[in-house]
Amino acid sequence: xxxxxxxxxxxxxxxxxxxxxxxxxxxxxxxxQITGAAGVNLASVNYHFGSKEALVQEVFRRRLAWLNTERxxxxxxxxxxxxxxxxxxxxxxxxFFGTLLGMAQDEARGGVTFLRLLGRTLTDPxxxxxxxxxxxxxxxxxxxxxxxxxALPDVPRAEIAWRFHFMxxxxxxxxxxxxxxxxxxxxxxxxxxxxxxxxxxxPRLMSFLLGGLRAPLPKF
Amino acid sequence: xxxxxxxxxxxxxxxxxxxxxxxxxxxxxxxxQITGAAGVNLASVNYHFGSKEALVQEVFRRRLAWLNTERxxxxxxxxxxxxxxxxxxxxxxxxFFGTLLGMAQDEARGGVTFLRLLGRTLTDPxxxxxxxxxxxxxxxxxxxxxxxxxALPDVPRAEIAWRFHFMxxxxxxxxxxxxxxxxxxxxxxxxxxxxxxxxxxxPRLMSFLLGGLRAPLPKF
DNA sequence: GTCTATATCATGATAGAC
DNA sequence: GTCTATCATGATATAGAC
Numbered sequence: 001x002x003x004x005x006x007x008x009x010x011x012x013x014x015x016x017x018x019x020x021x022x023x024x025x026x027x028x029x030x031x032x033q034i035t036g037a038a039g040v041n042l043a044s045v046n047y048h049f050g051s052k053e054a055l056v057q058e059v060f061r062r063r064l065a066w067l068n069t070e071r072x073x074x075x076x077x078x079x080x081x082x083x084x085x086x087x088x089x090x091x092x093x094x095x096f097f098g099t100l101l102g103m104a105q106d107e108a109r110g111g112v113t114f115l116r117l118l119g120r121t122l123t124d125p126x127x128x129x130x131x132x133x134x135x136x137x138x139x140x141x142x143x144x145x146x147x148x149x150x151a152l153p154d155v156p157r158a159e160i161a162w163r164f165h166f167m168x169x170x171x172x173x174x175x176x177x178x179x180x181x182x183x184x185x186x187x188x189x190x191x192x193x194x195x196x197x198x199x200x201x202x203p204r205l206m207s208f209l210l211g212g213l214r215a216p217l218p219k220f
Numbered sequence: 221x222x223x224x225x226x227x228x229x230x231x232x233x234x235x236x237x238x239x240x241x242x243x244x245x246x247x248x249x250x251x252x253q254i255t256g257a258a259g260v261n262l263a264s265v266n267y268h269f270g271s272k273e274a275l276v277q278e279v280f281r282r283r284l285a286w287l288n289t290e291r292x293x294x295x296x297x298x299x300x301x302x303x304x305x306x307x308x309x310x311x312x313x314x315x316f317f318g319t320l321l322g323m324a325q326d327e328a329r330g331g332v333t334f335l336r337l338l339g340r341t342l343t344d345p346x347x348x349x350x351x352x353x354x355x356x357x358x359x360x361x362x363x364x365x366x367x368x369x370x371a372l373p374d375v376p377r378a379e380i381a382w383r384f385h386f387m388x389x390x391x392x393x394x395x396x397x398x399x400x401x402x403x404x405x406x407x408x409x410x411x412x413x414x415x416x417x418x419x420x421x422x423p424r425l426m427s428f429l430l431g432g433l434r435a436p437l438p439k440f
Numbered sequence: 441g442t443c444t445a446t447a448t449c450a451t452g453a454t455a456g457a458c
Numbered sequence: 459g460t461c462t463a464t465c466a467t468g469a470t471a472t473a474g475a476c
Contacts, residue, residue, distance in 0.1 A: 022345075023345065024345050024346075025247070025344070025345035025346070027245070027247030027248065028247065028345055028346065119343065120343040120344075120345070122393070123339065123340045123343070123392075123393070123396045124245070124340075125242075125243065125244050125245035125248055125340070126244075126245070126248065159424065162394075162421075162424050162425075162428075163424075163428055165393060165394060166390040166393065166394055166425065166428045166429075167390070168393055169389045169390040169391070169392055169393025169394060169396075170386040170387070170389040170390040170393075170432070171389070172343075172389055172393065173342070173343070173385060173386065173388055173389025173390075173392065174382070174385060174386055174389060176343045176389075200438075200440060201382075203438035203439065203440060204379065204382050204383075204438050205382075205386065206438065207435045207436060207437065207438040208382075208383055208386045208432040208433075208435055209432065210435060211431045211432040211433070211434060211435020211436070212390070212428040212429065212431045212432035212435070213428075213431070214431060215427045215428055215430060215431020215432070216427060216431070217427065218420075218423035218424050218426065218427040219423065220420060220423060
């Protein structure tokens with residue numbers, strides 16, 4: 001019985017931590033807040049995860065394991081269907097960023113909460129977290145990069161690399177901007193409610209990303 | 221004499237804080253680190269700024285005052301030259317993001333250090349900092365938004381708004397990515413050294429942003 | 441204006457009973 | 459596995475001498 005509860009406890013801690021990290025950041029969230037929100041004992045975090053740092057990593061691992069698998073699955077499926085021919089850039093972009101945005105509508109995968117957390121964390125100053133994320137992303141990014149190189153053989157690889165980076169940034173901010181920072185969005189655009197906004201984000205973002213990816217090359 | 225030193229002390233604190241905040245984040249930087257690096261006394265931060273929070277705001281205010289003024293000056297100059305005619309989208313994008321990227325080469329304005337800090341901070345979870353930044357940006361963003369609306373009368377305003385947001389995100393990550401996170405950049409692109417990379421960032425980014433801004437509208 | 445010394449508090453982590 | 463109680467640390471902020 002006591003052992004049975006512990007599975008719940010682990011998940012409850014992870015869920016509460018994910019929400020609180022998203023709202024207040026890692027440093028802005030204490031273990032007392034987490035255990036309080038989860039309705040578990042303070043000491044249970046260290047019992048189950050060992051440390052706060054390990055808890056942070058587990059919050060990401062739980063979601064990224066699925067996301068990575070899914071992204072690879074989607075890419076592999078498309079490549080098999082295409083045979084020897086290169087994929088279209090729009091397919092590749094859709095596979096990478098569409099899969100990500102799809103999580104927003106899937107509460108079981110963390111939904112918007114996790115996406116916002118992930119977007120912000122890509123630029124987190126803490127070393128251990130950047131290293132960890134880079135490791136988690138590496139394989140998938142390599143595969144998608146290779147697909148883009150093949151799809152755009154005439155574009156210098158350095159250029160594609162940069163544009164991949166630009167796309168990542170645009171996407172992260174788009175997610176955060178759905179309700180976090182309102183620098184640019186907040187205006188006389190009252191013909192949409194919040195739900196519309198999220199539904200329409202994906203096609204909007206995809207158009208933008210593809211436009212950027214296929215833009216004329218810069219002259220140095 | 222004692223009074224004369226205080227100007228130096230203020231600036232020394234701000235310089236040290238800016239560097240440390242960029243490297244380790246706000247929560248990851250203690251006032252002991254700041255005063256230690258600045259070579260001033262621990263108590264001087266509270267004497268000169270009142271609190272750590274106020275210090276954070278002053279670090280930004282010092283740089284953004286110049287950036288905002290410069291962005292408005294550039295836009296006003298272009299609009300006067302254009303008379304009644306709308307500006308070209310490329311001019312507007314260049315005025316907003318080019319002015320920002322120009323700071324990277326200007327050590328007296330904070331250089332790359334401040335840009336990285338600014339980019340990351342746009343998604344900082346702390347309320348006081350998001351509110352503060354939104355206030356600081358507001359006037360300039362309104363002016364540039366209006367210019368884009370005028371330049372692209374056939375594009376729905378909501379669409380332009382989102383694309384502005386996407387451009388902001390791409391730019392922030394591009395800056396951070398010059399040496400922070402290396403998700404996508406880190407490869408067999410050894411034909412460029414670090415200096416080249418920064419010099420070439422601006423034209424690369426501008427091409428991407430304009431491509432995205434002028435992409436075909438999404439179909440919902 | 442500058443400094444030392446210190447008050448006050450919150451944090452992450454753990455020891456040890458149950 | 460769970461809980462209480464507590465330790466050790468490091469943080470911001472300030473009082474008060476110079």
